[in-house]
Structures are given as structure tokens and as C-alpha cells.
Amino acid sequence: MKEIGLGIAGLGTVAQGVLQILQENGEAIGRRSGFSLAVKRIASRSLKPDVDLLGAVFSDQLQDLVEDPEVDIIVELIGGETAARELIQSALGAGKPVVTANKAVIANYGNQLFASNSRIPLRFEAAVAGAIPIISAIQQGLVANQFEHVVGIINGTCNYILTAMQNDGAQFADALSTAQSLGYAEADPGFDIDGVDAAHKLTILLALAFDTTFDFSALHVEGITAITAEDIRYADELGYKIKHLGIARQTADGLEARVHPALVPKHQLLANVDGVLNAVLVKSDSAGDTLFSGPGAGGAATASAVLADVVATAGELQSLSGEAIPSTARHDGQLKVILPLEQVNTGHYIRIPTRDEPGVFAKVTEALSRHGISIDAAIQKEPGAGQDVVSIVMLTHRVLESKIVAALDEVQALEQVSGPVARIRVENLD
Amino acid sequence: MKEIGLGIAGLGTVAQGVLQILQENGEAIGRRSGFSLAVKRIASRSLKPDVDLLGAVFSDQLQDLVEDPEVDIIVELIGGETAARELIQSALGAGKPVVTANKAVIANYGNQLFASNSRIPLRFEAAVAGAIPIISAIQQGLVANQFEHVVGIINGTCNYILTAMQNDGAQFADALSTAQSLGYAEADPGFDIDGVDAAHKLTILLALAFDTTFDFSALHVEGITAITAEDIRYADELGYKIKHLGIARQTADGLEARVHPALVPKHQLLANVDGVLNAVLVKSDSAGDTLFSGPGAGGAATASAVLADVVATAGELQSLSGEAIPSTARHDGQLKVILPLEQVNTGHYIRIPTRDEPGVFAKVTEALSRHGISIDAAIQKEPGAGQDVVSIVMLTHRVLESKIVAALDEVQALEQVSGPVARIRVENLD
Numbered sequence: 001m002k003e004i005g006l007g008i009a010g011l012g013t014v015a016q017g018v019l020q021i022l023q024e025n026g027e028a029i030g031r032r033s034g035f036s037l038a039v040k041r042i043a044s045r046s047l048k049p050d051v052d053l054l055g056a057v058f059s060d061q062l063q064d065l066v067e068d069p070e071v072d073i074i075v076e077l078i079g080g081e082t083a084a085r086e087l088i089q090s091a092l093g094a095g096k097p098v099v100t101a102n103k104a105v106i107a108n109y110g111n112q113l114f115a116s117n118s119r120i121p122l123r124f125e126a127a128v129a130g131a132i133p134i135i136s137a138i139q140q141g142l143v144a145n146q147f148e149h150v151v152g153i154i155n156g157t158c159n160y161i162l163t164a165m166q167n168d169g170a171q172f173a174d175a176l177s178t179a180q181s182l183g184y185a186e187a188d189p190g191f192d193i194d195g196v197d198a199a200h201k202l203t204i205l206l207a208l209a210f211d212t213t214f215d216f217s218a219l220h221v222e223g224i225t226a227i228t229a230e231d232i233r234y235a236d237e238l239g240y241k242i243k244h245l246g247i248a249r250q251t252a253d254g255l256e257a258r259v260h261p262a263l264v265p266k267h268q269l270l271a272n273v274d275g276v277l278n279a280v281l282v283k284s285d286s287a288g289d290t291l292f293s294g295p296g297a298g299g300a301a302t303a304s305a306v307l308a309d310v311v312a313t314a315g316e317l318q319s320l321s322g323e324a325i326p327s328t329a330r331h332d333g334q335l336k337v338i339l340p341l342e343q344v345n346t347g348h349y350i351r352i353p354t355r356d357e358p359g360v361f362a363k364v365t366e367a368l369s370r371h372g373i374s375i376d377a378a379i380q381k382e383p384g385a386g387q388d389v390v391s392i393v394m395l396t397h398r399v400l401e402s403k404i405v406a407a408l409d410e411v412q413a414l415e416q417v418s419g420p421v422a423r424i425r426v427e428n429l430d
Numbered sequence: 431m432k433e434i435g436l437g438i439a440g441l442g443t444v445a446q447g448v449l450q451i452l453q454e455n456g457e458a459i460g461r462r463s464g465f466s467l468a469v470k471r472i473a474s475r476s477l478k479p480d481v482d483l484l485g486a487v488f489s490d491q492l493q494d495l496v497e498d499p500e501v502d503i504i505v506e507l508i509g510g511e512t513a514a515r516e517l518i519q520s521a522l523g524a525g526k527p528v529v530t531a532n533k534a535v536i537a538n539y540g541n542q543l544f545a546s547n548s549r550i551p552l553r554f555e556a557a558v559a560g561a562i563p564i565i566s567a568i569q570q571g572l573v574a575n576q577f578e579h580v581v582g583i584i585n586g587t588c589n590y591i592l593t594a595m596q597n598d599g600a601q602f603a604d605a606l607s608t609a610q611s612l613g614y615a616e617a618d619p620g621f622d623i624d625g626v627d628a629a630h631k632l633t634i635l636l637a638l639a640f641d642t643t644f645d646f647s648a649l650h651v652e653g654i655t656a657i658t659a660e661d662i663r664y665a666d667e668l669g670y671k672i673k674h675l676g677i678a679r680q681t682a683d684g685l686e687a688r689v690h691p692a693l694v695p696k697h698q699l700l701a702n703v704d705g706v707l708n709a710v711l712v713k714s715d716s717a718g719d720t721l722f723s724g725p726g727a728g729g730a731a732t733a734s735a736v737l738a739d740v741v742a743t744a745g746e747l748q749s750l751s752g753e754a755i756p757s758t759a760r761h762d763g764q765l766k767v768i769l770p771l772e773q774v775n776t777g778h779y780i781r782i783p784t785r786d787e788p789g790v791f792a793k794v795t796e797a798l799s800r801h802g803i804s805i806d807a808a809i810q811k812e813p814g815a816g817q818d819v820v821s822i823v824m825l826t827h828r829v830l831e832s833k834i835v836a837a838l839d840e841v842q843a844l845e846q847v848s849g850p851v852a853r854i855r856v857e858n859l860d
Contacts, residue, residue, distance in 0.1 A: 021574050021716050031641070032573055125571070131717035133571025141555070141563025144451050144459055144737035211461070269723060272702045279721075286451050286734040287561035290724030291709075293699060294717060304716040307574035 003036045004314045007071035007096075009062050009087055010078035011044035014101055014126070016051055017303030018075065023054060029307065035314040037307075040070040044078070062087045066094050073313050075306060076100040085109050092117040097317070099309040101126035101302055107203035110214030114331045121316055122330070123309035128201045129154055129278040131301035132294040133308060138208050138282065145284030147209040149249035151429060154201040156276035156296040157192035158224050158244035160184045162232070162261075163274040166241060171229045184276055194223035195244070195259045202246035205280070206257050209248060211333045218338040222260035231351060231422055234393045235263050238349070238377055241271040245427060254339030262427040263349050263395075270429060281429065289429075342402040347376065347426035350404075352392040352411060353419035356383045360416045364392055367414070371407035373399045389418050395426060433466045434744045437501035437526075439492050439517055440508035441474035444531055444556070446481055447733030448505065453484060459737065465744040467737075470500040474508070492517045496524050503743050505736060506530040515539050522547040527747070529739040531556035531732055537633035540644030544761045551746055552760070553739035558631045559584055559708040561731035562724040563738060568638050568712065575714030577639040579679035581859060584631040586706035586726040587622035588654050588674035590614045592662070592691075593704040596671060601659045614706055624653035625674070625689045632676030635710070636687050639678060641763045648768040652690035661781060661852055664823045665693050668779070668807055671701040675857060684769030692857040693779050693825075700859060711859065719859075772832040777806065777856035780834075782822040782841060783849035786813045790846045794822055797844070801837035803829050819848050825856060 008015050022029075022037055030036045039056040043065050047058050059065070062083065065074050074091040076098055078084050085105050091098050092113065097120055100106070106113075106124050113122060125135045129152065138150070153159050157179060164175040176193065179185035191197050203216045224244050235242050240263035249256040264271040269291050273279040278296030283289050295301040354360045361380060368375065379393040396404065404423065412421050438445050452459075452467055460466045469486040473495050477488050489495070492513065495504050504521040506528055508514050514535050521528045522543065527550055530536070536543075536554050543552060555565045559582065568580070583589050587609060594605040606623065609615035621627050633646045654674050665672050670693035679686040694701040699721050703709040708726030713719050725731040784790045791810060798805065809823040826834065834853065842851050 017716065025574055025576055025715070028576060029574055032569070131572075132720055133567050136566065136571055137563050139462070140742065141566055141738050142561075142734065143462055143741050144455055144734050146455055146458060269699065269702055272699055277719075284734075285455070286447065286730040288725045288728075288731055289707075290562055290722070292720070292722055294720030298718075300716040301718055304572065304574050304714075308571050311573050312570065 001030055001034060001036045003038050004317065005038055005040040005070045005072045006075055006310065007041045007043070007065035007068060007073070008039060008075045008077060009043050009065055010076070011042060011048050011051060012077065012079070013299035014302045014306065015077045017299035018077070018306055019052065019054055021300070021303050021307055023052065029311065033311045033314065035311060037310060037314070041065055041068045063090065066090050066096060071096065072317055073310055074098050075310065076102060077306070081105055081108065088113055088122065089116070092120045092122060095120055097121040097313045099123045099306055099313060101306055103127035103197070103200040103204060107200040107214055107216045110207065110331065118330060118332070121313050123313055124204070125309045126302045126305035128204050129280055130294065130296040130298065131304045132278060132280065132292045132296070133305065134280045134292050135208065137290070137292055138205070142282060142284055142287050142290070145286050147250065148283040148285065149247065150205045150209045150280060150282050151270065151427065152202070152205065152246045152278065152280035153243055153270065153273050154246045154278055154280065154296065155192050155198040155244060156278055157185045157189065158198065159274070159278070160276045161193070162224060162227065162242055162244060165227070165229055165232050166236070169229055169233070172225060172227055193225055195221040198244065198246045199259045202248060202257060202259055205246065206248040207331060207333050210250060210255060210336065212336040213333050215335070218257060220258040220260070220341045224261050226422070227261055227424070228422070230391070231349070231424060234351060234379060235349060237379060238395055239266055240264060240426070241266055242424060243271065247427065253343060253345070255336055256344055257338045258341065258344065260425060262425045264427055264429065268429050342400070344401045345398045347398050347428070348396045348404050349424045349426055350394050350396065350408065351422040352417055353389050354392055354416045355418050356388050356390045357416055361392060363414055363416065364411055367410040368396070368407050371403045373403060373407050431460055431464060431466045433468050434747065435468055435470040435500040435502045436505055436740065437471045437473070437495035437498060437503070438469060438505045438507060439473050439495055440506070441472060441478050441481060442507065442509070443729035444732045444736065445472070445507045447729035448507070448736055449482065449484055451730065451733050451737055453482065459741065463741045463744065465741060467740060467744070471495055471498045493520065496520050496526060501526065502747060503740055504528050505740065506532060507736070511535055511538065518543055518552065519546070522550045522552060525550055527551040527743045529553045529736055529743060531736055533557035533627070533630040533634060537630040537644055537646045540637065540761065548760060548762070551743050553743055554634070555739045556732045556735035558634050559710055560724065560726040560728065561734045562708060562710065562722045562726070563735065564635070564710045564722050565638060567720070567722055568635070572712060572714055572717050572720070575716050577680065578713040578715065579677065580635045580639045580710060580712050581700065581857065582632070582635065582676045582708065582710035583673055583700065583703050584676045584708055584710065584726065585622050585628040585674060586708055587615045587619065588628065589704070589708070590706045591623070592654060592657065592672055592674060595657070595659055595662050596666070599659055599663070602655060602657055623655055625651040628674065628676045629689045632678060632687060632689055635676065636678040637761060637763050640680060640685060640766065642766040643763050645765065645768070648687060650688040650690070650771045654691050656852070657691055657854070658852070660821065661779070661854060664781060664809060664821070665779060667809060668825055669696055670694060670856070671696055672854060673701065677857065683773060683775070685766055686774055687768045688771065688774065690855060692855045694857055694859065698859050772830070774831045775828045777828050777858070778826045778834050779854045779856055780824050780826065780838065781852040782847055783819050784822055784846045785848050786818050786820045787846055791822060793844055793846065794841055797840040798826070798837050801833045803833060803837050
């Protein structure tokens with residue numbers, strides 16, 4: 001069996017997951033793949049005495065991985081951006097293939113990394129949706145397809161919080177606290193709940209499915225902090241769940257790329273992906289609707305994807321001296337313009353807090369109607385005892401973002417409207 | 431771009447799907463894969479004048495595909511067993527890689543085909559779950575994992591019928607008629623509704639996930655013909671849906687491989703895979719629960735998987751003269767004993783039609799208790815006006831198959847029991 005030398009950068013939970021899997025399943029991986037994976041060197045800021053390094057040499061210098069002649073493949077698991085990017089660049093420059101789980105580096109520097117290197121494999125299955133082999137599904141399993149949309153629940157923290165709000169009727173702040181106490185949200189949760197993490201992942205999915213460059217800054221990004229228990233309850237009543245989605249979609253108008261909460265019909269499989277699970281729904285011309293779900297984070301799950309990339313890369317090592325390497329380990333997408341959000345068409349959920357006075361509903365529908373917006377469903381409840389605010393809740397038919405914005409500006413200005421109007425887009429996924 | 435010559439056997443819906451995708455997306459496939467796929471020859475019993483052969487030569491002799499020097503990869507899409515097996519054997523013998531969608535040939539003759547050839551790729555992604563890249567998920571995406579179970583809804587006809595019974599309250603015969611009129615069931619539906627088709631697919635999943643031989647005859651196989659609208663209604667009331675499952679599972683007692691209807695808790699994602707969709711749930715040690723769903727049949731969806739295999743095989747062609755080929759295109763599992771069904775532990779749904787007399791419920795629970803079977807939930811309804819038969823419905827805790835069989839033999843013999851006792855296994859999937 002051919003031995004492949006690995007150099008691992010980092011010694012955090014994912015790196016430890018890789019070491020543990022190699023210890024437990026290394027023999028099985030060898031039997032299946034034909035490669036004996038041997039960790040030759042591990043580089044990290046500090047040694048962790050309780051972690052079994054499987055006989056690897058320890059360095060506190062990342063560059064040692066590049067220079068070690070026994071290291072065939074470099075596995076970048078240090079996180080962060082600068083040092084990770086420099087290591088990847090250096091490794092590729094030295095002709096050493098890289099496997100990384102670093103979504104931020106690929107989303108922000110993917111273009112440079114691939115442009116400066118058309119020959120040495122750089123793989124990043126673990127960067128999107130953890131254990132789920134979604135990158136290889138798009139690049140290989142669905143290679144014969146043109147993609148219509150790729151829609152994903154790709155941030156487990158957001159999905160955990162929204163699921164808790166759905167199941168327990170909790171408000172956002174309480175659900176976030178629970179998520180933090182269970183380790184599903186960071187102490188500083190902004191990266192997840194503001195949508196940045198999901199946007200990194202969508203940048204990658206967009207580039208691969210639609211042959212574009214990695215263009216993080218072109219995405220429209222919203223988080224989940226404005227979602228209320230009330231909105232979740234009304235959505236439920238209307239037959240929907242609220243999910244935080246990353247959406248890449250080719251329409252006749254253009255290519256959409258956006259991250260935001262959305263109402264998803266309960267009958268859709270994607271709406272039933274709950275808790276910390278991730279899922280990606282891919283709609284393509286021949287394969288139709290395919291859905292891939294699983295754990296989106298965690299040391300072992302992410303390490304599973306890292307090792308899948310390692311095995312794939314090992315299979316390419318012997319042909320590196322030859323001609324082109326398989327396209328699944330390189331990327332040369334074209335820069336494409338993303339449709340401005342104002343030109344995106346969706347349905348909308350709107351919730352309008354109003355004083356309980358006659359004629360308010362008519363005033364609201366008049367304002368919507370003036371902007372060509374038609375109503376698909378509406379809920380108006382009698383106010384509770386002692387309450388003088390009622391919520392008008394509506395689902396609109398599909399309409400241009402610019403029109404709903406203009407219409408709701410008018411609605412917001414109505415004197416009977418007693419608080420901020422809430423709006424969440426609707427994704428029917430059909 | 432390197433041109434790869436394809437020889438296609440068959441000119442049915444899947445072959446036509448392959449031709450259509452190549453016509454529409456051939457350029458995109460080339461851009462992504464680096465291979466220009468050119469159909470050089472098509473062999474079928476008869477020419478179809480309305481199908482565009484994309485310039486390929488037509489033969490009515492399958493062997494012409496093997497002998498044509500321009501054909502690099504043979505795509506077997508004729509179905510059936512004998513001619514397909516002979517073609518595959520002949521192609522591999524001549525050193526030509528084969529891609530097939532033929533689950534019956536792999537399930538029944540996979541061992542011989544792989545044993546006689548350790549060097550030439552034979553791929554069959556399209557044989558299981560149509561467009562869903564489940565074979566590559568197991569072999570590549572999850573290569574680092576040990577599998578606990580692979581549980582699939584892998585027959586679209588059964589799933590369509592059970593979904594229709596669930597949604598419309600239809601009886602089996604009516605749902606089957608509807609499925610036939612919509613083209614979701616064959617005029618002679620036995621192959622699907624008796625579980626044989628699902629068993630072919632499970633044979634393949636079992637071999638790949640658990641490194642066994644292809645051993646179709648070792649599986650326990652049941653279809654869905656005994657499921658009644660009443661059972662679906664009671665299951666619903668208890669919080670379950672009835673799904674036709676293929677189950678391969680490693681337990682401490684042994685390796686299970688069985689195809690039968692089962693109650694699945696509604697909160698499980700797998701329970702929400704409805705209509706003609708297929709889905710496979712894979713539980714593994716590092717990646718946890720991953721689920722893959724999509725269209726399980728249809729010309730375009732199956733052709734999508736066939737072409738994914740063709741691209742993967744094209745990438746291997748240049749190394750064929752070299753050493754070992756990637757393990758994902760060969761299989762050398764070990765013969766493993768499948769646990770006899772009598773030794774399988776599951777929960778059970780049981781429905782006992784009884785005369786409406788006092789003490790029947792106690793007699794039933796006594797019989798169960800004597801065999802060490804405990805009850806998890808029960809429903810007993812008052813008989814309707816004019817009815818003298820009531821159904822006792824129970825869910826049992828997990829128990830050995832041999833014990834529930836013995837217990838229900840006693841229950842069936844009770845004089846108050848007025849019809850056949852129904853039993854469906856429960857799969858909680860946790």
C-alpha cells in the first residue's frame with residue numbers, strides 16, 4: 001500500500017478529529033482507498049500534551065510543513081485568515097497539494113489562490129456544511145447538470161436558534177442564550193447570527209455551481225437578530241417555517257446571491273431540517289431537486305470531510321508530474337455580476353403593528369396595491385383584552401424588492417401604524 | 431481538451447436522457463471536467479428514427495461496442511440481466527471500462543464481474559437511487575467513516591403508493607391504480623411492490639458500506655401489499671409514517687440486511703421524504719446522520735448519475751496502463767453472514783381485529799407479556815355503530831423477531847380475534 005505523508009497545520013478540535021479518525025479507522029481507510037495515511041508533521045503554536053500525535057514530529061513553525069520532504073499533502077486547520085492564506089500560498093508554490101476547512105480564506109482569497117496555481121490541488125470540502133459531501137456532489141455527482149438554484153441551511157447556530165424559537169416559542173435573545181450555554185453559539189456570536197459565516201459558505205457554493213469567481217462582497221447578507229417569536233408563530237399559522245438561508249439562483253433576470261431569513265413551506269423537506277443540522281437543496285436540470293443534509297460543524301464531522309479530500313488528493317499525487325489535474329481540485333470561474341437585490345423577485349411576509357381602528361386594513365392594502373403588490377394570504381386578529389395594538393400579517397405574491405420597499409415605506413408612514421413593520425422574504429422552493 | 435469516445439448500449443429512456451444531456455450540457459461538462467464526451471457508437475435492437483444519435487454509428491450488435499477502437503468507455507443501459515452481464519463481462523475482458531445503471535446485474539453478478547477483473551473500472555452510481563450520488567457519498571465523501579446503518583427509501587413506486595395512502599386515505603389497490611395511471615408503477619408492478627427492486631439496491635449499498643460481497647439472496651425481503659389504509663391511519667395517530675425501507679445495519683449482534691415496510695417517527699427527516707422521491711440516511715461514526723434525497727428514477731435523473739460515472743471513469747483512463755485503479759471503481763468485499771431475521775431486534779406495530787367483548791385487551795397483553803414483550807403505546811377505540819369488530823393497536827418496545835412471531839401466533843389463536851393480525855416493524859432511526 002502506498003504511504004502518503006500528511007502535514008497538519010493546527011491542533012484544535014478539527015485537527016484532533018483527524019488524528020482520532022486516523023487512529024480508529026486508518027486501517028479501513030487504507031483498505032478502501034489503497035493509501036496508508038501517515039501524519040509526518042504537525043505544526044501549531046503550542047503542543048497539547050494530552051493529544052496523541054500518532055508519532056508525528058511537532059513544529060511551532062508552519063513553514064516546516066512545506067519544507068518537510070516527507071509531507072506529501074498539507075492539511076490546513078489553523079483557522080483565521082492571514083497565516084492560513086500564507087501557508088496555503090506557500091505550499092501550493094512549493095508544489096504541495098493542500099486540503100483546508102477554511103471557508104473564510106477560500107471565500108476571500110480563493111481567486112488569488114487558484115489564479116496563482118493551476119496545477120496543484122487545493123480542496124475544501126470541509127469548508128461548507130461540515131460532514132456533508134456537498135462540494136463533491138456539485139462538482140462530480142451532478143457534473144452533467146446546469147444548476148437552477150442552490151439553497152442551503154448552512155449555519156448551524158442560526159438553525160439551532162430558529163428551531164428553538166419555533167419549538168419553545170422563545171424569543172431570539174433567550175434562544176441565543178440557550179445556544180451559548182450548550183456550546184452551539186460563541187460568546188461573541190456575531191459571525192454566525194449576522195450571516196457572515198453563511199455568506200462565506202454561499203460564496204463557495206455560488207462559485208462552484210455557477211462557475212463564478214469567489215466574490216464574497218457581492219452577496220446581500222442579513223442575519224436573524226430581527227426575527228421575533230411572533231413572526232415565527234404567524235409564519236407557522238400560515239404553513240411556513242422561518243429558516244436562515246443561503247440562496248444562489250440563476251433566474252431569467254440574472255444571478256442571485258443572498259443570505260437572509262426566509263419563510264419556507266412546511267411541506268418542503270428543507271423546512272424540516274432542524275436544530276444544528278445543515279442541509280443544501282440543489283435544483284438542477286436533469287437531477288431535479290436533490291437534498292443533502294447532515295452535521296454542519298463539530299470536530300469529527302469536519303474531520304470526516306477533510307479526510308475525504310485527503311484521499312481524493314492522494315489519488316492525484318502520482319499524476320501531478322503529468323498534464324492537467326482533475327478539475328475538482330482547481331477552480332477557474334468567471335466574474336459574473338450578481339443581480340442587485342432591488343431586482344430580485346420573491347414573495348414577502350409582512351407584519352404591521354397598528355392601532356385598533358376601523359379602516360386600517362384598507363389603508364394598508366391600498367398602499368400595497370398602488371405599488372402593484374397583491375396579497376396571497378392575510379391574518380388579522382382581534383386585539384386581546386386591554387390591548388390597543390393589533391398585528392396585520394400578510395403574505396404577498398412575488399414582487400420586485402424595490403416595490404415592496406417603497407410600498408412598506410408608505411405603510412410605515414401611516415399614522416395608524418404604531419411600530420416598525422417587519423418583513424421576511426418567502427422562498428417556496430418550487 | 432481530451433476527447434473520450436462513448437459506446438452506449440440501449441436506446442431507452444435513460445440512453446435518450448444521456449444523449450439529450452450531452453447535447454444540451456456537453457460543453458459545460460467539458461469545461462468542468464476537461465473531457466469532451468463524444469458518442470461514437472450506439473447499439474440497440476432497433477433504431478429509433480426520432481432520436482438524435484449525435485452522429486454516432488448505430489449497430490444492432492452489442493459486441494460492436496467492445497470491438498470499436500473509438501469507444502473508450504461502454505455505457506450499459508439495456509436493462510435485463512443476461513445480455514447486459516455478457517456485455518459487461520466482454521467489455522471488461524477487453525480492457526474497456528463500463529458504466530452501468532443495471533442494479534439487477536450488479537446485485538446478482540457483481541461478485542463474478544469484480545472477481546474476474548481487478549483492473550478495469552466498473553461503475554454503477556445510477557443503479558441506486560437515480561440522481562442521488564449515494565454511491566460516491568459512501569465510497570468517497572464518507573470514506574473515513576465506519577458505518578452504523580444505511581437506511582433508504584429506495585423504491586419510488588412504493589413511496590408514491592404509501593404517500594398517496596397517507597395523504598388521501600386511499601387503500602393499497604386504489605393507490606396502485608393511480609400510480610399505474612400516472613406512470614409511477616408498471617402494468618406488472620410486482621418487481622417494485624414486492625420489494626425486489628429495493629432489495630437489488632440494498633444489496634449494493636450493503637456491499638459498499640459494509641465491505642461485503644453482493645449477496646442478494648441473503649436479504650429478508652417484504653413488499654407493501656399488506657399495508658392497509660387503517661394501518662397508516664393508526665400509525666399517524668401514534669406519531670409515525672409507514673415507509674418502505676431498505677435497511678443495512680451493523681449491530682453488536684451482527685449485520686442486518688432487510689427490506690420491509692416500517693413505521694418511522696414523523697419528526698425524522700426520512701419520514702418526510704414523500705411521493706416518488708428516494709432518500710438514503712447514512713449513520714456513521716464521524717459524520718453522524720447524513721441524508722441524501724432526490725429523484726430515484728426517470729430518464730434524465732438516471733442519466734445525470736450515468737454521466738457523473740462517465741466523467742469519473744474518463745479521469746482514470748490515462749492511468750489504466752499503470753498500477754492500481756482507484757478503489758471506487760472496483761469492489762473486493764468479504765462474504766459476511768447476515769443476521770437471521772429471527773435474531774433482529776426492533777419495535778413493532780401490531781393491529782389485532784377482535785370481537786367487542788370484555789377482557790380481550792387483557793388476554794392480548796397477557797400473551798405478549800408471557801413472551802417478554804412490553805407495550806410502548808396502545809390505541810383501543812369504541813366500535814362504531816353497528817360494528818362488532820374493534821381493532822386493538824399497539825406499539826411494542828424492541829424485541830427479538832422470534833419472540834414477537836411466537837407471541838402473535840398465540841394472539842392469532844385467541845377465539846376473540848376475528849381476523850388476521852397485522853404487524854409492521856418500527857425503525858426509530860436513533
